[in-house]
Amino acid sequence: xxxxxxxxxxxxxxxxxxxxxxxxxxxxxxxxxxxxxxxxxxxxxxxxxxxxxxxxxxxxxxxxxxxxxxxxxxxxxxxxxxxxxxxxxxxxxxxxxxxxxxxxxxxxxxxxxxxxxxxxxxxxxxxxxxxxxxxxxxxxxxxxxxxxxxxxxxxxxxxxxxxxxxxxxxxxxxxxxxxxxxxxxxxx
Amino acid sequence: xxxxxxxxxxxxxxxxxxxxxxxxxxxxxxxxxxxxxxxxxxxxxxxxxxxxxxxxxxxxxxxxxxxxxxxxxxxxxxxxxxxxxxxxxxxxxxxxxxxx
Numbered sequence: 703x704x705x706x707x708x709x710x711x712x713x714x715x716x717x718x719x720x721x722x723x724x725x726x727x728x729x730x731x732x733x734x735x736x737x738x739x740x741x742x743x744x745x746x747x748x749x750x751x752x753x754x755x756x757x758x759x760x761x762x763x764x765x766x767x768x769x770x771x772x773x774x775x776x777x778x779x780x781x782x783x784x785x786x787x788x789x790x791x792x793x794x795x796x797x798x799x800x801x802x803x804x805x806x807x808x809x810x811x812x813x814x815x816x817x818x819x820x821x822x823x824x825x826x827x828x829x830x831x832x833x834x835x836x837x838x839x840x841x842x843x844x845x846x847x848x849x850x851x852x853x854x855x856x857x858x859x860x861x862x863x864x865x866x867x868x869x870x871x872x873x874x875x876x877x878x879x880x881x882x883x884x885x886x887x888x889x890x
Numbered sequence: 891x892x893x894x895x896x897x898x899x900x901x902x903x904x905x906x907x908x909x910x911x912x913x914x915x916x917x918x919x920x921x922x923x924x925x926x927x928x929x930x931x932x933x934x935x936x937x938x939x940x941x942x943x944x945x946x947x948x949x950x951x952x953x954x955x956x957x958x959x960x961x962x963x964x965x966x967x968x969x970x971x972x973x974x975x976x977x978x979x980x981x982x983x984x985x986x987x988x989x990x
Contacts (some may be wrong), residue, residue: 825941
């Protein structure tokens with residue numbers, strides 16, 4: 703039973719990742735990516751990582767991909783035409799480098815064949831919120847604080863980067879910038 | 891019971907697909923999604939090792955990489971918006987300012 707679930711989820715994960723890479727429209731790519739992240743949550747459940755599966759759905763598929771979709775809608779990007787045809791040489795080169803990369807990883811895995819572990823009996827105990835929270839707020843308290851600072855600085859940095867600046871160096875003020883006749887038209 | 895090799899092989903395949911995507915695509919937003927694919931591929935192998943060893947630290951590492959990915963997505967998308975404002979496209983072939 704478990705092996706069928708693994709085969710289904712892994713094939714779905716590979717198919718959706720290929721869909722993400724090869725889709726012309728950025729919106730379709732993002733939707734494939736959402737499906738990919740959901741299948742990864744299923745794989746985490748197979749690995750008895752319940753907390754991470756939920757976090758994957760909430761944070762990745764919920765928050766990060768919505769941010770991506772929001773930016774795609776905001777920018778209204780036109781579709782790329784013939785992503786393969788226009789860059790055939792580049793595509794072949796990229797495929798060769800990818801095959802090389804995969805071959806190298808698989809080769810290095812073959813050397814480990816005998817020493818990889820079997821599924822631990824404690825696997826179900828360590829995936830719970832209780833076990834992770836126990837470690838997170840004791841051993842990893844300091845990295846957790848650093849993560850909080852990182853996220854805060856990322857948000858502030860993103861606001862600084864995306865802020866609109868006029869050529870003379872003044873910032874755009876949304877309320878002052880709106881022409882008054884447009885506002886009147888909107889209200890009447 | 892599935893042995894851990896299958897999870898690592900899946901992780902390697904997904905990482906490779908993401909890497910190929912980074913090399914093939916020209917749209918900056920899709921490029922960022924391919925980077926997310928690679929990060930997620932590594933997360934699978936971290937969770938697999940963590941579960942198979944019965945050690946909770948891989949889960950913590952995945953949580954940290956998740957928050958780093960969130961921060962990276964926020965800053966990257968802000969960069970893409972700034973890029974779009976300057977060149978009116980998100981094609982990375984337009985980014986030739988610092989090319990020799």
